[in-house]
Amino acid sequence: MGTRYEHMRSASLRRSPTRRQILAGTTGAFVATVGSRVIQPAMAHDASPAASPNVQPDMTGAVHRFQIGSFACLNVSDGASISPDTAGLLFAGSPPEQVAEALGSTGTDPTTLANHHTSTVIDTGDHLVLVDTGFGPGVSPTDGLLPGNLQAEGIAAGDIDLVIITHGHGDHIGGNIDADGNPAYPNARYVMSQEDWDFWTDRPRVEEAIPIPDFRDLLLGFVERQLLPLADRIELIGYGEEIVPGITSIAAQGHTPGHMALLVQSDDEQLWIAGDVALHPINLPFPDLIGLPDVEPERMIETRKRLLGRMAGEGGFATFYHFEPFPGLGHIVAQGETWQWEPVMDGPATPAS
Ligand SMILES: [Zn+2]
Ligand SMILES: [Zn+2]
Numbered sequence: 001m002g003t004r005y006e007h008m009r010s011a012s013l014r015r016s017p018t019r020r021q022i023l024a025g026t027t028g029a030f031v032a033t034v035g036s037r038v039i040q041p042a043m044a045h046d047a048s049p050a051a052s053p054n055v056q057p058d059m060t061g062a063v064h065r066f067q068i069g070s071f072a073c074l075n076v077s078d079g080a081s082i083s084p085d086t087a088g089l090l091f092a093g094s095p096p097e098q099v100a101e102a103l104g105s106t107g108t109d110p111t112t113l114a115n116h117h118t119s120t121v122i123d124t125g126d127h128l129v130l131v132d133t134g135f136g137p138g139v140s141p142t143d144g145l146l147p148g149n150l151q152a153e154g155i156a157a158g159d160i161d162l163v164i165i166t167h168g169h170g171d172h173i174g175g176n177i178d179a180d181g182n183p184a185y186p187n188a189r190y191v192m193s194q195e196d197w198d199f200w201t202d203r204p205r206v207e208e209a210i211p212i213p214d215f216r217d218l219l220l221g222f223v224e225r226q227l228l229p230l231a232d233r234i235e236l237i238g239y240g241e242e243i244v245p246g247i248t249s250i251a252a253q254g255h256t257p258g259h260m261a262l263l264v265q266s267d268d269e270q271l272w273i274a275g276d277v278a279l280h281p282i283n284l285p286f287p288d289l290i291g292l293p294d295v296e297p298e299r300m301i302e303t304r305k306r307l308l309g310r311m312a313g314e315g316g317f318a319t320f321y322h323f324e325p326f327p328g329l330g331h332i333v334a335q336g337e338t339w340q341w342e343p344v345m346d347g348p349a350t351p352a353s
Pocket of ligand 2: 169171172276321322
């Protein structure tokens, strides 16, 4: 496989003075609360906001170039955070003994897990495609970097002619719409799965599927601001559709009811854009772990296992939106009944706090 690594500017590290703002805000505080409630007792103390003075990664300039056949690809960071909150996000729906086994056998420190937000750009020659738009500006001080990171690579928002949304979670759609309420990528077709659009725009269904009010309201706020304004413009598709030559939608429901992965193929090479089929490399050896945002857990696990098996069997590169370390790009290797993640290279290390 002929992936080239043309360059990557390593992210530097800074201590964020505004960490408390995240925790006092939306996602962080909510996830910390859920994490400390579910992952008892070992993590209860560590998951409290006061115990999370982690050094935060500055993903400004974090871009990784690679090649899939004749397609020039780019993994671009929207941002990342390192926090005990991430453990709550990853393990909220899992039995404590299963979490303990996963952490113990992989040597994972639950207080310094990183949650990345990494979009992918594919230049097919005929189309410049962006997959997922990040959190958007103003949500957290460590995110919202995608437009600037694209610009630094010479890609203006107006250059993107296709935006593909893997699913309707806020961290994947938050950069759809600009501050004036217009599409942030003004010349782009926007595409997502019909099934996910139908779910997120059906409020009674969302209320039933996501019973925790704070979390649901947070997510619906993103839908209102970042998805509904596209109602007249967005193209809703099914699975197994070639969106543009070389990029095909793949059924990946469960994380959300209409979650969509992508298969990018050029010449004899391929890239799986797996979105949130797994949220962290720990989900490969432990595919039964259920995270806070997994809307249909049983279906998610079935999808995860099916697609990991397919990715390992058919080969090629895979990229996952949240994986640490950046750029979240690597190979899936089968190992017995489960899988291992082989990252193509190490991005910024998870720092010791
Ligand atoms: Zn998601
Ligand atoms: Zn996500």
